[in-house]
Amino acid sequence: MTRPATLVTGASAGLGAEFARQCRARGGELVLVARRRERLEALAAELGGAHAVAADLAAPGAAARLLDQVAGLGLHVETLVNNAGFGASGRFSAAPAQRLLEMIDLNVRALTELCRLALPAMLERRRGFILNVASTAAFQAGPNSAVYYAGKAYVLSLTEALHQEVKGEGVHVTALCPGPTATEFFEVAGNAGSRLAKAATDPRAVVRAGLEGLARNRAIVVPGLMNKVTAQSNRLLPRAAMRRIVAAMKA
Numbered sequence: 001m002t003r004p005a006t007l008v009t010g011a012s013a014g015l016g017a018e019f020a021r022q023c024r025a026r027g028g029e030l031v032l033v034a035r036r037r038e039r040l041e042a043l044a045a046e047l048g049g050a051h052a053v054a055a056d057l058a059a060p061g062a063a064a065r066l067l068d069q070v071a072g073l074g075l076h077v078e079t080l081v082n083n084a085g086f087g088a089s090g091r092f093s094a095a096p097a098q099r100l101l102e103m104i105d106l107n108v109r110a111l112t113e114l115c116r117l118a119l120p121a122m123l124e125r126r127r128g129f130i131l132n133v134a135s136t137a138a139f140q141a142g143p144n145s146a147v148y149y150a151g152k153a154y155v156l157s158l159t160e161a162l163h164q165e166v167k168g169e170g171v172h173v174t175a176l177c178p179g180p181t182a183t184e185f186f187e188v189a190g191n192a193g194s195r196l197a198k199a200a201t202d203p204r205a206v207v208r209a210g211l212e213g214l215a216r217n218r219a220i221v222v223p224g225l226m227n228k229v230t231a232q233s234n235r236l237l238p239r240a241a242m243r244r245i246v247a248a249m250k251a
């Protein structure tokens with residue numbers, strides 16, 4: 001018999017570290033995943049014990065290896081928080097192709113693989129929770145962050161579909177769509193001085209809203225009033241206007 005665990009990807013910083021803290025407060029085993037092992041171990045110590053697994057989830061086969069490691073710890077994934085991800089700012093034509101493909105490997109491929117690998121056992125147990133971190137970027141195209149926005153649109157679409165597929169079978173599936181949040185994200189993306197970065201809000205409220213939405217099996221959670229407006233604005237404004245607004249916000 002394995003014990004149920006919460007698996008948080010991208011737990012070494014930002015939203016992932018906050019997911020780890022709030023999930024710890026709810027009790028149970030915790031598996032923290034990211035590349036920076038020291039950070040994971042420091043967080044595990046702060047939380048009074050958690051399993052730290054250093055892994056590059058953009059690498060081929062990483063998701064399957066990770067779940068093997070979880071099984072090796074005598075655990076099974078009851079709650080999957082697919083949070084690891086990064087963005088990049090700049091023109092598509094000038095971005096290093098390798099970096100864009102790495103983004104797809106992490107933000108899209110690893111997230112999909114983890115859902116696909118974890119879901120069957122959740123359905124068998126008739127108990128499971130999957131929280132996929134998308135973004136308000138999922139609701140419109142993102143000039144100067146084209147691949148990131150397209151990837152988040154994929155995450156939202158996939159998550160909504162899975163939510164509907166498994167409804168009533170004991171498994172909750174939720175997409176969390178944060179707007180700009182104060183994490184290391186903008187530094188990594190290379191636009192720490194942008195208008196979006198300056199509008200960043202507290203990650204604690206974002207994580208709380210995500211976990212509450214997951215508990216209630218909401219298909220989509222958009223935390224905060226401004227983000228709700230952003231998410232809905234594509235229904236009110238022509239797509240051409242949305243493209244210009246997003247391009248200006250990224251400056």
Ligand SMILES: NC(=O)c1ccc[n+]([C@@H]2O[C@H](COP(=O)([O-])OP(=O)(O)OC[C@H]3O[C@@H](n4cnc5c(N)ncnc54)[C@H](OP(=O)(O)O)[C@@H]3O)[C@@H](O)[C@H]2O)c1
Nearest residue numbers: 010012013014015034035036057085135180181183184185
């Ligand atoms: N902050 C925002 O404004 C915002 C808004 C909407 C959505 N989001 C989404 O929120 C999620 C979390 O981002 P964040 O804002 O918390 O950014 P962050 O502070 O930069 O954290 C990103 C996390 O992902 C991990 N990560 C990056 N590459 C990885 C890889 N190859 N393998 C495993 N882990 C990797 C990082 O750890 P290591 O570097 O140690 O691997 C880190 O723990 C992302 O999916 C992001 O797209 C963020």
